[in-house]
Amino acid sequence: MFENDALRLLVAVAECGSFTQAATRLNYTQSAVSRRIASLEQQAGGPLFDRLPRGVRLNPAGRSLHRHATEVLERLVRAERELAVLHAGDGGLLHVGAFATANISLVPGALRSLRDTRPGVEVVASEGPTGNLMGRLANGALDLAVVSDYPSGLPPADGVTTTVLCEDELRVALPRGHRLAGSGRFDLRELRDEAWLQSAYGDRPTMLADACARAGFSPRKVVRIAEWTGKFGYVAAGLGVALVPSLAAGAVPETLVLCGLTDPALRRTVHVALPASPLPAALELLRLLRVAAGSPPPA
Structure with missing residues (x-):
């Protein structure tokens, strides 16, 4: 219902106690701030500020919306930080799947190395047959999977690419x-x-x-x-x-x-399967899996 920019403006006006000072802080014109606040008040169903001879202050409705606005904006800041870490490959969740025998030594060895190179990445590991893993990759539930062409080849999966890891x-x-x-x-x-x-x-x-x-x-x-x-x-x-x-x-x-x-x-041939746009941490794990398998790097 409320746009993030409008909520930021509400918080700025409340902190400054003035449309003019909030406009200066946010590099807006004073008239633009007045229009945006009037539009926000229309969405909220009534006034949010008491207009004083010198400035403005939140009324009860404004204080209520201000409380929610600060919570929403704080969450968005945290989300931006988490996404920045995730896209840099230095943190966040990495969902990894593998078939049973790959989880005996190959995958654990690579994950141990990933813990050393990317200590901020939290791995969520799971196990299953290749067909199940490929399906979970296709629907976004996994970020990387170690799969096998046994017994009947790799099943097709939309948006999933595979790289040969080793012969088993x-x-x-x-x-x-x-x-x-x-x-x-x-x-x-x-x-x-x-x-x-x-x-x-x-x-x-x-x-x-x-x-x-x-x-x-x-x-x-x-x-x-x-x-x-x-x-x-x-x-x-x-x-x-x-x-x-x-x-x-x-x-x-x-x-x-x-x-x-x-x-x-x-x-049988062991493959690493990735979505079309893999996370940097998934690409790092692919590199470490190659090292663990003794596989040469791609040309």
């Missing part, structure tokens, strides 16, 4: 006593008689099923375990083996061994 090779986790634990890298067919720990449910194609098909066999048995800690426990007990992304290597317990596989298709 899938390895196989074996118990230390397994016959292949010291082999380093081998063909997947060597594991054709094993049970496999897998978290995906339903009939959706999986990287494991595709890799086994390329190797000429089907998994003898698939054990459905949702969480990584459960998978690792089953592998350690000799109840199966599991594909583990390189990003999750830091979470693998010492009772297990990670081995490479010769199938070059057993990898």
Whole structure:
């Protein structure tokens, strides 16, 4: 209802006690101040000042509006300061999302560095599947997301750009006593008689099923375990083996061994997704993610 300039003028006249002095302070003409105050009083439904022989003073209605005006103007000043800090990349909130295994070491390492380079930035972190993260970026709920093209590529999202961060090779986790634990890298067919720990449910194609098909066999048995800690426990007990992304290597317990596989298709690409107009703090985090991933800077 009331314009910010009109509220500033109200406060200035109240402080100066004079239309003329307020005009001088704000670089207006005295007639312009009189017109603006008259317009404000019309909006307010009645007089806001008592006209005195020498100057003016707020009446009860004016004091009421003055109280709200000072609160509004103080909030606007704080908002301007916060926005200036936010756009400079030195503070404010940064909403960051990532898929589960990126949150094991890659993203936390970059966020630790961001805390050092931008201590005023407050990170709000969340986790979810790539499709969900891309949607949240598109609707403005996230400022940056670390996403993956597994299992079916990156879903389209309006106004979202993606940058390749790194390749994430899938390895196989074996118990230390397994016959292949010291082999380093081998063909997947060597594991054709094993049970496999897998978290995906339903009939959706999986990287494991595709890799086994390329190797000429089907998994003898698939054990459905949702969480990584459960998978690792089953592998350690000799109840199966599991594909583990390189990003999750830091979470693998010492009772297990990670081995490479010769199938070059057993990898996924990790991307950083940003909105069309990213915040400076998001661009700084992108730089730090590149450092953490050992990715070269863009040309």
